[in-house]
Amino acid sequence: YKWPSPQYDTLEELLYMGRRSDGSSLASLVHPCRKRTGTLGSIPAEWLRFAFHDMATHNVDDGTGGMDGSIVYELGRSENFGIGFNQTLSDFEGFPNARVSRADITAIGAIMAVATCGGPVIPFRGGRIDTWTAGGFGTPEPQHDLSTLNESFRKQGFNQEEMIKLVACGHSFGGVRSTEFPSLVPPNPDSLTAVIHDFDTTPDFDNAVVTEYLSGATTNPLVVGANKTLVSDLRVFESDGNKTIQSFADKDTYANECRDILARMIDVVPKDVTLTDEIKLLPVKVGYAQLAFEKGQLVFKTSLRLLQPLNTDVNKNRVTTLLWCDKYGSNAGCSGKTSTALPVTSFPEDPNLSPVTLKLGYYFVTYTYVVPIASNTSISKFWFEMDEKDGSPLKVFDNNEADTQGQGLKGGNGYPIDQDQVIFAPMLSSVVSLYDSAANKGDTSATNLTVIKRYTLVTGVRDGVNPTRVHAIANDVAIRNFTEPFQSSFDFVLNSTFPPLQGYTFYTATIDDPGMQLTLDIFAEGADGKTYQQNFVETLLLDNTPYVKPASVVTIGGRTSAASKSAVTTGATVLLAVFSAHLLGTWNPIIDWMLS
Numbered sequence: 001y002k003w004p005s006p007q008y009d010t011l012e013e014l015l016y017m018g019r020r021s022d023g024s025s026l027a028s029l030v031h032p033c034r035k036r037t038g039t040l041g042s043i044p045a046e047w048l049r050f051a052f053h054d055m056a057t058h059n060v061d062d063g064t065g066g067m068d069g070s071i072v073y074e075l076g077r078s079e080n081f082g083i084g085f086n087q088t089l090s091d092f093e094g095f096p097n098a099r100v101s102r103a104d105i106t107a108i109g110a111i112m113a114v115a116t117c118g119g120p121v122i123p124f125r126g127g128r129i130d131t132w133t134a135g136g137f138g139t140p141e142p143q144h145d146l147s148t149l150n151e152s153f154r155k156q157g158f159n160q161e162e163m164i165k166l167v168a169c170g171h172s173f174g175g176v177r178s179t180e181f182p183s184l185v186p187p188n189p190d191s192l193t194a195v196i197h198d199f200d201t202t203p204d205f206d207n208a209v210v211t212e213y214l215s216g217a218t219t220n221p222l223v224v225g226a227n228k229t230l231v232s233d234l235r236v237f238e239s240d241g242n243k244t245i246q247s248f249a250d251k252d253t254y255a256n257e258c259r260d261i262l263a264r265m266i267d268v269v270p271k272d273v274t275l276t277d278e279i280k281l282l283p284v285k286v287g288y289a290q291l292a293f294e295k296g297q298l299v300f301k302t303s304l305r306l307l308q309p310l311n312t313d314v315n316k317n318r319v320t321t322l323l324w325c326d327k328y329g330s331n332a333g334c335s336g337k338t339s340t341a342l343p344v345t346s347f348p349e350d351p352n353l354s355p356v357t358l359k360l361g362y363y364f365v366t367y368t369y370v371v372p373i374a375s376n377t378s379i380s381k382f383w384f385e386m387d388e389k390d391g392s393p394l395k396v397f398d399n400n401e402a403d404t405q406g407q408g409l410k411g412g413n414g415y416p417i418d419q420d421q422v423i424f425a426p427m428l429s430s431v432v433s434l435y436d437s438a439a440n441k442g443d444t445s446a447t448n449l450t451v452i453k454r455y456t457l458v459t460g461v462r463d464g465v466n467p468t469r470v471h472a473i474a475n476d477v478a479i480r481n482f483t484e485p486f487q488s489s490f491d492f493v494l495n496s497t498f499p500p501l502q503g504y505t506f507y508t509a510t511i512d513d514p515g516m517q518l519t520l521d522i523f524a525e526g527a528d529g530k531t532y533q534q535n536f537v538e539t540l541l542l543d544n545t546p547y548v549k550p551a552s553v554v555t556i557g558g559r560t561s562a563a564s565k566s567a568v569t570t571g572a573t574v575l576l577a578v579f580s581a582h583l584l585g586t587w588n589p590i591i592d593w594m595l596s
């Protein structure tokens with residue numbers, strides 16, 4: 001892992017922070033091991049079953065199907081009976097984007113589901129690719145005989161023993177509904193809500209389904225149901241004389257085996273798809289690095305996210321510092337001095353952000369930085385230092401490979417800012433929701449009106465680029481009813497209603513988006529023949545982005561320059577002007593290190 005790794009960063013955030021970078025939380029829909037209001041269905045159970053049914057159309061013989069999002073188009077089939085599927089669909093609807101497929105969301109959903117109910121942490125690899133049509137048939141149904149069930153799992157890539165494991169792990173939580181299977185679960189004539197009979201007596205992801213089966217105490221409708229044609233769990237469990245299911249009586253064996261077999265299940269993909277390496281929890285994570293225009297000022301914003309073991313407090317004396325080098329001028333590349341700033345906010349994140357991180361025994365602490373940047377010096381790279389103020393050595397997070405283990409060793413080249421020529425301006429941009437009069441045929445009184453979002457987008461282009469063209473590609477994958485993603489190419493035009501600012505001129509464009517999560521790749525074609533671009537710009541907050549006042553900047557001696565010793569004196573003078581004597585103490589070790 002080396003920052004920036006856009007796909008890794010995005011997937012890591014969703015899995016371990018449980019939310020998108022704009023704050024929308026996926027994890028909070030399922031955590032803690034929630035039941036749905038109204039139907040009282042187990043949300044985690046619905047999510048895991050959804051993943052299984054998406055995978056189950058895989059065919060090992062020709063390499064088609066698997067986790068590819070095709071389930072969305074297969075809900076009308078008898079093999080996909082159940083209201084839980086539709087509800088899961090709407091849970092996931094707003095989350096896919098140009099970097100995270102619906103199938104990746106489904107896999108992450110399954111992992112969160114198991115973790116939030118006390119099950120094992122299933123390793124996640126990303127990169128599933130969505131299809132926009134239905135796939136083959138082949139999902140097992142309770143009335144299937146043993147050889148049909150065996151053949152169904154063989155096509156998915158699992159042998160008989162693995163089938164037993166998958167079913168015993170899958171049917172750990174949730175249950176069977178009277179609406180779907182009235183001959184297994186008798187409906188309540190006095191109620192419109194489905195009666196649900198759970199597979200076992202606990203709502204958790206545990207081996208109660210196994211131990212209750214083995215002790216003869218089970219009430220699992222797929223074992224003891226009145227309709228003997230439909231008791232598929234019994235058929236599956238006893239298919240090897242109960243050998244495999246007996247090995248699951250040990251709870252650790254159960255947890256470990258379920259982790260491994262469910263990991264294999266979510267990694268079943270069409271043969272032309274290659275998954276990423278495992279997306280592991282990063283102990284040190286840099287986020288949101290962006291240049292932006294806020295209240296008439298060019299600023300640089302970023303954040304540093306560190307791990308904190310559960311049930312421990314963040315060290316209150318800890319000082320984390322952002323350091324950066326100029327891109328232009330006499331101090332370019334920190335040849336003379338280095339700019340530094342303290343965080344504008346620091347906060348311990350709620351431990352409940354993601355059940356996966358919680359299960360691993362951590363929560364997060366995030367330090368955010370906003371600093372003013374003069375456009376004639378700009379910024380070429382940045383890094384962080386952390387002083388625990390307890391006598392332990394200063395830690396440097398500078399994009400060293402070791403940062404992925406949280407060691408904080410010197411030796412990386414810093415976190416690069418690749419370009420400052422084209423910068424999207426969220427706070428100058430805006431969005432309004434409109435009724436789509438064509439789709440609604442002019443009728444605004446109808447229920448379920450189709451809404452489109454009309455975006456006014458503003459981007460700054462640095463003087464000197466003299467662009468021949470400023471344009472963008474917009475993507476939105478989060479479209480209601482999972483129709484094809486929205487994609488549009490469009491041009492920005494010079495707009496003098498936004499006065500030039502600090503060497504940047506502003507261009508605007510207006511586009512209509514039928515979806516929920518627009519992202520942009522913005523390009524400026526320079527007079528020098530080069531194309532400058534900013535990728536995967538998110539558009540959720542725009543002019544509602546909360547404003548945080550930039551921090552004070554202090555310059556200290558450059559790390560490499562021979563002139564650094566005298567520069568430190570200058571730096572220290574500035575420092576005194578800005579910070580109290582207490583903070584000066586804070587900074588001394590940093591200066592010491594600079595000189596060493």
Ligand code: HEM
Pocket residue numbers: 041042044045046048049052081082083084140141142143149166167169170171172173174175176177178180181232236265
């Ligand atoms: C022989 C293969 C299987 C058959 C015939 C089967 C059948 C069923 C049936 C009939 C239900 C009840 C659905 C309802 O009433 O809403 C159900 C629920 C469920 N199944 Fe399976 N299943 C099989 C394998 C699996 C596997 C491999 C998994 C996951 C690894 C899984 C996960 C679930 C879950 C979590 C539920 C509960 C859903 C809820 O409570 O909403 N099943 N299954």
